[in-house]
Amino acid sequence: MTASRMAPKTAELRSRTALRPDVLAHWYAAAARDLPWRGGGVSAWAVLVSEVMLQQTPVARVLPVWSTWMARWPDPMGLADDTPADAVRAWGKLGYPRRALRLHAAAHRIVTQFDGSVPASVADLESLPGIGAYTARAVAAFAFGARTPVVDTNVARVFARALLGRAHSGPSVTAADRASVEALLPAGPAEAARFSVAVMELGALVCTAGSPSCARCPVRMDCAWHRAGAPAHAGPRRKPQRFEGTDRQVRGRLLDVLRGTAAPVSADDLGRAWTDSEQRSRALVSLLRDGLVEQITDGRFGLAGEGAAPEGSG
Numbered sequence: 001m002t003a004s005r006m007a008p009k010t011a012e013l014r015s016r017t018a019l020r021p022d023v024l025a026h027w028y029a030a031a032a033r034d035l036p037w038r039g040g041g042v043s044a045w046a047v048l049v050s051e052v053m054l055q056q057t058p059v060a061r062v063l064p065v066w067s068t069w070m071a072r073w074p075d076p077m078g079l080a081d082d083t084p085a086d087a088v089r090a091w092g093k094l095g096y097p098r099r100a101l102r103l104h105a106a107a108h109r110i111v112t113q114f115d116g117s118v119p120a121s122v123a124d125l126e127s128l129p130g131i132g133a134y135t136a137r138a139v140a141a142f143a144f145g146a147r148t149p150v151v152d153t154n155v156a157r158v159f160a161r162a163l164l165g166r167a168h169s170g171p172s173v174t175a176a177d178r179a180s181v182e183a184l185l186p187a188g189p190a191e192a193a194r195f196s197v198a199v200m201e202l203g204a205l206v207c208t209a210g211s212p213s214c215a216r217c218p219v220r221m222d223c224a225w226h227r228a229g230a231p232a233h234a235g236p237r238r239k240p241q242r243f244e245g246t247d248r249q250v251r252g253r254l255l256d257v258l259r260g261t262a263a264p265v266s267a268d269d270l271g272r273a274w275t276d277s278e279q280r281s282r283a284l285v286s287l288l289r290d291g292l293v294e295q296i297t298d299g300r301f302g303l304a305g306e307g308a309a310p311e312g313s314g
């Protein structure tokens, strides 16, 4: 939702009751998924890793990678001691692998600037590589109990429907959106964090983008969109994101080759991953530019930090 769509509504939103914290807390207690990065005894590092992995990636795909990652690197020091290539390998096929590099860089920063402890303030969290406005607030709220608005696409969509009567939120979350959501947070930090995770879970499980299950929604009686008869989206149609045949797919194929070998590989080896040489070259250049891949002096390629392998190896 854009600033113009939500910001002027703050005072009016406060008077609306569609998203009552007590109703949401009750629903969350009964319906929430039992995810390993939630609940007591989970470290701030574990929460941070989960939030980075969950950016644009479904929970089911994150779960096994997160578990393996946390077993290998239970704290930032362990990851910082290993190489960026180790992080990219462990990232597996989660997609958007620059997140692995940034998480590795964040671990370094946490060790060098914060004595190895994940910082608690939103400002310090936002200073870490790969940690944006949403992730910083999610870690501050869920790991440290801060009262701060945690607004991802799920939360934005629930707010748009339940409070504004719109089928969808805007294309991105703005500072004005966060300010509007903050105005609706319960006063207590713990209650505010529970409210945030409950709205997020409602958006993930019930109020989904494509097919909201209003019949089993705890807030349906007060939801503005449901009460209005579920009017169609008034804005431009959203195109589903394609993956097959895109440069993203080619990048993934090239990384698969490099993840599967401990030594640098030749351009011919990479050529077997994708036949269209022009697209393959474009994808490879983008991987080099992103720092995910390096080229050594004999022309072979390796994962980040592995380009300095001794010549002749492999």
Ligand code: SF4
Pocket: 158, 161, 162, 206, 207, 208, 212, 213, 214, 215, 217, 218, 219, 220, 221, 223, 224, 225, 226
């Ligand atoms: S009633 Fe339907 S549209 Fe409204 S919040 Fe619930 S699932 Fe979403």
